[in-house]
Amino acid sequence: MSIFLCFIFLLPLILTLWKNLKPSKWNLPPGPRKLPIIGNLHKSRELNPRNRRNLTEKYGPVVHLRFGFVPTVVVSSKEAAEEVLKTHDLECCSRPEKVGFRMLSYNYKNIGFTRYGEELREMRKLSVVELFSPKKLQSFKYMREEENDLLVKKLMESASRLSPVNLKKTLYTLVGSIVCRTGLGTNLHECEYIHEDSVEDLLNKAELLTTTSIFSDLFPGRIGELMDLISGQKKRLESAFSELDTFFLNILDSHLKPESTKIESFDLIDVMVDMMRKQDKDGGSFKPTTDHLKGMISDIFLAGVSTSTSTMIWAMTELIRSPKVMKKVQDEIRTTLGEKKERITVQDLTNLHYFKLMVKEILRLHPPAPLLLPRETMSDIKIQGYDVPAKTQILINAYAIARDPKHWKNPDEFNPDRFVDSSIDYRGLNFELLPFGSGRRICPGIAMGIAIVELGLLNLLYFFDWGLPEKEEAGETITGNEVALDLVQVLNH
Known part of the structure; x- marks a missing residue:
C-alpha cells in the first residue's frame, strides 16, 4: 500500500x-x-x-x-x-507565473506582471489617461520642480561644508518623492509610515522578489511547493514582501480615508477607488478590486522609482568617469541657460541638444x-x-542588443556624439535600442520617466561641479558600478 x-x-x-x-x-x-x-x-x-x-x-x-x-x-x-x-x-505578450511576481502584483492584478487579456488592456488604458498622458505630465511639472529645488538646497548645504554626499541615496529619495506625489498622492517628507530615506531599502526588497526563482517557479506542482517549504525559500520572499505590503496598504488606506494622510490632488488611485465604489451602478467591463488598487500602487512605485533612479545613477557615474563629456554637457547647459539662474524649470530643457544625447547614451549603455x-x-x-x-x-x-558591434561602433564606450546624426530613439520603434521594451508590453510611463531623469540631471549639472573625494583614487572608486556614487564630492558652481 x-x-x-x-x-x-x-x-x-x-x-x-x-x-x-x-x-x-x-x-x-x-x-x-x-x-x-x-x-x-x-x-x-x-x-x-x-x-x-x-x-x-x-x-x-x-x-x-x-x-x-x-x-x-x-x-x-x-x-x-x-x-x-x-x-x-x-x-x-503574456507573462510567466512566478511566486515573486504573484506577490508584488497581488495575484496578477497590476500592469507589469499580469497575463495578457482584457483586464490588462483596461488597466493600461486607465494609467495612460490618468497618469501618463501629456496633459497629466504637464500638470505634475510643479511637483517635479519643487522636489528638485529641495534637492539643490540639501546639496548646497553639503557643498558649503565641503563634505561628501551619498548621491545614490539622495537620488532614490528624489525620485521616490516625485513618484509618490505624482502617482500616489503621498508626500514622503511628511509621511508618517515611512522615512524618506527608506526608498532604496524598499526597492532592494522588491528586486529580491523579481530576480529570485524558487523551486516552485522551476518545478511547478506539489513537488516544487514542498521543496519551497523545506528550503524556506518562500518564507524568505514573504518576509521581504511584508514591508512592501505594509507600505502599499498604508497608501491605499490614505485613499480610502481621505481625511487621513493623503494631501495631493486627485490621482490614478482615486479614480480606481471611485470606479470600485460605483461599479454596481455603472456595470462597466473593468471592475477594480482592492487587489487591483494595491497592484497598481506596487506598479507605480516600483517601476517608477527603480528605472529613473538607475538611469540617473549611471549617468552621474559615467560623467564622473568621463571629465571631457562632463565638461561638454555642463558647458552647453550653462551657456544656454546663463550663469545666474536661481532655479531650474521644465522649460529650461527645451534647447539642450547634447544634454539629451547624453541621456540617450546612458539608456543605451545601461538600460x-x-x-x-x-x-x-x-x-x-x-x-x-x-x-x-x-x-x-x-x-x-x-x-x-544595445552593445552589439554589428550596430554600434565601439559599443562599450560612453560617447553621446554617436547620436548626433542618428535618428535612433528609445521609444520602442528602433529595435537596437530597447531600454523600455516595445510592443504591447512597452513601459507606459516612458515620458514620465524621462521627464524625471532630465530635470534631475539638469539641476545636478547646472548648480554643482562633481568629483571624487580628494583622498580617493579614481581607479579604486569608480569601477563601472553605480555603487561608486555612495561617496562623491559636490561643490557649488
Whole structure:
C-alpha cells in the first residue's frame, strides 16, 4: 500500500520528466547541453547580461535553455527582438507565473506582471489617461520642480561644508518623492509610515522578489511547493514582501480615508477607488478590486522609482568617469541657460541638444532593465527560423542588443556624439535600442520617466561641479558600478 501511495505521489514528476527527456519534435534554437531534471540551472550565470558574449558568441542570437522544467529562449539581437516584439508581439505578450511576481502584483492584478487579456488592456488604458498622458505630465511639472529645488538646497548645504554626499541615496529619495506625489498622492517628507530615506531599502526588497526563482517557479506542482517549504525559500520572499505590503496598504488606506494622510490632488488611485465604489451602478467591463488598487500602487512605485533612479545613477557615474563629456554637457547647459539662474524649470530643457544625447547614451549603455521582464508565448511561433513552442519563457537581452558591434561602433564606450546624426530613439520603434521594451508590453510611463531623469540631471549639472573625494583614487572608486556614487564630492558652481 505504501509503495502504491508513493507511486501516486511521484506520478506527476515521472510524467513531467518523461515529457522533458523524450526526443523533441521541434527545431529548437541551439543551446548548451541540458542535464536531467535541472536542465541548464548550472549555467544560469551565463544569463547575466554583462556576460552576454559567453552565450551569444557560442550559440548565436537565439539560444534555447531549460531551467528546471521551464523552457526558455534568450534573444540577443536586433533582428530576433523585432520578431518577438513586432512580428509576433501578440503571441509573445503574456507573462510567466512566478511566486515573486504573484506577490508584488497581488495575484496578477497590476500592469507589469499580469497575463495578457482584457483586464490588462483596461488597466493600461486607465494609467495612460490618468497618469501618463501629456496633459497629466504637464500638470505634475510643479511637483517635479519643487522636489528638485529641495534637492539643490540639501546639496548646497553639503557643498558649503565641503563634505561628501551619498548621491545614490539622495537620488532614490528624489525620485521616490516625485513618484509618490505624482502617482500616489503621498508626500514622503511628511509621511508618517515611512522615512524618506527608506526608498532604496524598499526597492532592494522588491528586486529580491523579481530576480529570485524558487523551486516552485522551476518545478511547478506539489513537488516544487514542498521543496519551497523545506528550503524556506518562500518564507524568505514573504518576509521581504511584508514591508512592501505594509507600505502599499498604508497608501491605499490614505485613499480610502481621505481625511487621513493623503494631501495631493486627485490621482490614478482615486479614480480606481471611485470606479470600485460605483461599479454596481455603472456595470462597466473593468471592475477594480482592492487587489487591483494595491497592484497598481506596487506598479507605480516600483517601476517608477527603480528605472529613473538607475538611469540617473549611471549617468552621474559615467560623467564622473568621463571629465571631457562632463565638461561638454555642463558647458552647453550653462551657456544656454546663463550663469545666474536661481532655479531650474521644465522649460529650461527645451534647447539642450547634447544634454539629451547624453541621456540617450546612458539608456543605451545601461538600460534600466538589462533583461526585459520575461514574456511567455501563448502559441507556437518561429524566431529566426527556429521553433518556439507555446508556454516558452522569452528573455530579451536589451543590454547585449544595445552593445552589439554589428550596430554600434565601439559599443562599450560612453560617447553621446554617436547620436548626433542618428535618428535612433528609445521609444520602442528602433529595435537596437530597447531600454523600455516595445510592443504591447512597452513601459507606459516612458515620458514620465524621462521627464524625471532630465530635470534631475539638469539641476545636478547646472548648480554643482562633481568629483571624487580628494583622498580617493579614481581607479579604486569608480569601477563601472553605480555603487561608486555612495561617496562623491559636490561643490557649488
